[in-house]
Amino acid sequence: PNAMVATSHPLASAAALEVLQDGGNAVDAAIAAAAVLAVVEPQMTGIGGDGFAILAKPDGQLSGFNGSGPAPLAATPGRLADLGVSEIDDRGPHSVTVPGVVRLWETLVEAHGSRPLGTLLTRAIGYARKGYAVAPRVAFDWARNRDKLAADPGAAAAFLVDGKAPEAGATMRNPALADTLERIAKEGAKGFYEGPVAEDIVATLAAKGGLMTLEDLAGMTVLDMPPVRHPYRDLEVVELPPNGQGFIALVMLGILERFDLSGLDPLGPERFHLELEAGRLAYSVRDLYLADPAFMPHGPETFLSEGYLDRLAARISPDRRMDDIPPALLGPGSDTVYLCVVDETGLGVSLINSVYKGFGSGICAPKSGVLLQNRGACFRLEPGHPNCIDGGKRPLHTIIPAMALKNGLPHLVFGVMGGGYQPCGHAHVL
Numbered sequence: 001p002n003a004m005v006a007t008s009h010p011l012a013s014a015a016a017l018e019v020l021q022d023g024g025n026a027v028d029a030a031i032a033a034a035a036v037l038a039v040v041e042p043q044m045t046g047i048g049g050d051g052f053a054i055l056a057k058p059d060g061q062l063s064g065f066n067g068s069g070p071a072p073l074a075a076t077p078g079r080l081a082d083l084g085v086s087e088i089d090d091r092g093p094h095s096v097t098v099p100g101v102v103r104l105w106e107t108l109v110e111a112h113g114s115r116p117l118g119t120l121l122t123r124a125i126g127y128a129r130k131g132y133a134v135a136p137r138v139a140f141d142w143a144r145n146r147d148k149l150a151a152d153p154g155a156a157a158a159f160l161v162d163g164k165a166p167e168a169g170a171t172m173r174n175p176a177l178a179d180t181l182e183r184i185a186k187e188g189a190k191g192f193y194e195g196p197v198a199e200d201i202v203a204t205l206a207a208k209g210g211l212m213t214l215e216d217l218a219g220m221t222v223l224d225m226p227p228v229r230h231p232y233r234d235l236e237v238v239e240l241p242p243n244g245q246g247f248i249a250l251v252m253l254g255i256l257e258r259f260d261l262s263g264l265d266p267l268g269p270e271r272f273h274l275e276l277e278a279g280r281l282a283y284s285v286r287d288l289y290l291a292d293p294a295f296m297p298h299g300p301e302t303f304l305s306e307g308y309l310d311r312l313a314a315r316i317s318p319d320r321r322m323d324d325i326p327p328a329l330l331g332p333g334s335d336t337v338y339l340c341v342v343d344e345t346g347l348g349v350s351l352i353n354s355v356y357k358g359f360g361s362g363i364c365a366p367k368s369g370v371l372l373q374n375r376g377a378c379f380r381l382e383p384g385h386p387n388c389i390d391g392g393k394r395p396l397h398t399i400i401p402a403m404a405l406k407n408g409l410p411h412l413v414f415g416v417m418g419g420g421y422q423p424c425g426h427a428h429v430l
Contacts, residue, residue, distance in 0.1 A: 002344040005029060008044070008337050008417070009135060012036040015123040016341055019115065026343040027055065028115040030351045031105045035124035037337045038101075039177065040132045042159060042359065042371060043141040044335040044417075047180070047192065048201075049355035049373040051101040052240055054227055054401045055112060056410040058346030062403070063112070064240045066223035066394075067104025069097045070292075071376055073391040074211040077383060083209070088377050088389065091148065091362050093210030095374035097395060098220050099192075099201075101353055106189040107222040112347075118185030125185065128178035128369075131171040139168040141335070145358045154204065154364035155371065176369030193217045197368040204365040205372070227403070228300045232257055232430060235411065238403035239426075242293045246400040247300035249423035251282040251312070254304060256427060258313040270318065277316045279424045280325040286423075291386035292394045335359075336399050336422075338415040348413040350401035356419075402426050 003026070005016040015036045016029035024032075030053070038046045050068040075094060088095050109117045134142065142165040149155040150163060158174055159165075166172050183191035191197065198217045205212045227238045230250040237253060239246025255278040264271040285303055289296055302308065315322060336354035354373070355361075361374035378396045379389035387396045398419045404412035416425030 003342060005033065005339070005341050007033050007037065007339040009037055009040055011040050011123070011127065011132060012339065016339075018123070019120065020341075020343060024115045025113065025345065026341040026347040026349045027108050027113040028120055029341045029343065030339060030349040031108060031113070031117070032120040032123060033339050033341070034101075034105065034337070034351060034353050035121050035181070036127060037339070037353065039124050039127045039174065040135070041138055041337055043138060043145060044355070045337045045353040046355050046360070046371045046373075047102050048099045048360060048370040049101050049353055050097075050099065050375055050397065050399070051104045051351065051353040052244060052397070052399060052401050053104065053108060053349060053351040054238060054240060054403050056348040056403050056413070058410065060405055060408045060410060062227050062238060064225040064227040065104060065107060066225045066240060066244070067100040067107070068243060068375070068394050068397050069100035069220055070392045070394045071097050071379065071389055072210070072212040072216045074213070075389060076391045077381070077388060079211070080381075080389065087381065088379055090357055090374045090377035091151070093205045093208040093361075093363065095376040096205055096210060096212065096361050096363065096372045097376045098212070098216050099370070099373060100220055100222065102184060102192040103189045103220050103222050117188060121181050121185045125178050125181045128174045128181060131173040134166045134168055134170050134172055136168040139166060139170075141358055142166060145362070148359060148362040152363050154366035155359065155362050157366060158364050158369055158371070159359070174369050176367060178369075180368045180370060193220055197370065200365040200367040201370060201372065204363060208363065230254065230304050234406065235430070236405040236408075237430065238405065239400060241300055242290055242296060243394045244397040244400045245286055245290055245423055246402065247303060248282045248286045248290070249400065249402070249426035250300070251285060251303050251309070252278045252423055252427040253430060254309040255281060255313045255316070258309070274316065274318070275424065275428060277322060278427070280322065281312045281315065282423060283420075284325050289386055290396050295386045295393065297386065336417045336419065338401070338417050340413040340415065342413060346410065348403065348410050350403055350413045350415055352399045352401045352415055354399045398422060400426070404430070
C-alpha cells in the first residue's frame, strides 16, 4: 500500500523494493533497479549506455534530466571523411558516444536521493561478482546476438561461454564489471570517467580506430532539462525536450485529439489507422528536424502550436492512407529498459536506460567489463542536416521517459520499450 515499482526484471524490482523497505525514496530505488538491470539485462542496458529521467514531486513540481553523451570532440564530419567513413557502422567505434548513465545516476542521487550511490549499487555488484540466473527473455535475446559478441574479444570473453550464448537458467558473472561498479561505489562517477576505467574504454576504441579521448569522458555532464508539457483531453502529458523524441509523442497526441476516438474499437482497424497515420506525420517531423537542441531550427513549441497540429491533422483521411509522407528512417530495432517507482511520499520517478542496439556496439572494454553503446548510429552524415554528426554533439535519441498530470498533480508514471516505436507506444497507452 505504500509504494510501487515496475521494471523488466524481477531481480531489479526486488532491489528497488528492498531500498524502499529500508527507508530509501523513489530515486534511490530507481537507481538500485537500474544498476541491477545493467548487470542482468546486458543486451538492453549497461553502464556503457545513456539514460534520461523525469521526477514528479507530490505537488506536481517536475524535474528533467538528460544523461545522454555526445560524440567525441574529434568526430567532425571532416575528420570522418578523411578516414573514409561513408556510413556509421553500428558495430564500429564511431558509433560509440560518451556513456552518460553513470553521471546521471550520481546527479539524481545528489539532487534528490537519500542514500549514497555506493549503497545503491550493492545488489548490482553482488550479481556481477557472484552470478545471476539468466532469465528466459534475456537468453532469447542473447542467442540472437551471439555472432555480434563473438566478433569482439572483450565481448566474447565477458558474454559467451565456450563461444556460445548462455541458456535460460545458466549462471553468469562479470567480475571485471563488478570491479568497475565497486570503483564507482567508492569514488562516485569520477571512478568511471577518469582513471583506469576511462583509460580502458579509450584504449579499446583506439585499437579499432575510434576517436574518443580521456577528455571526452571526463567532460560528460548531465543536462537539467525542464520537461515539455502539453494537454491531451483531461490530462497534461509530460515529456523531455530534444535531443530525445519525447515531443514527437506529444505531436501524435495533438493530432489524435482532433479525432473522435471514443466511438471506435480500441483494437479495431479504424482506430489503428488513425494512430498509424498520426505516427507517420509525427515521425516525418522527427526525421527532418530532431537533433541536439543547439542545432534545431525550431523548438518543440513550434511543432505543438494549435495551427501546426491542425494542418497535420487535416492531412489524415479516416478511410485512406496518405501517399506523400517521407518514410521514417529510424525503425524500432533497438533495446532499452524502462522502469518507474513511486514511494510513500508520492515522489514519482520515470527512468530509462539503454545501450541502443542489442548489446550496443558489441564492443566491450576488457579490463573494466564495460559494454559500449552505439547511440552514434542515430547520427546522420548529410552536411547541413540538424542531426549530422559533429564533435561534442548529442545524437537524436529514441528513449523517452514520460509522466501525465491530472488537475496539476501527478497521475501516471509511464513509458515503453522499443527504440523508435516509443512515441507511438506513449500515444497508444494513453
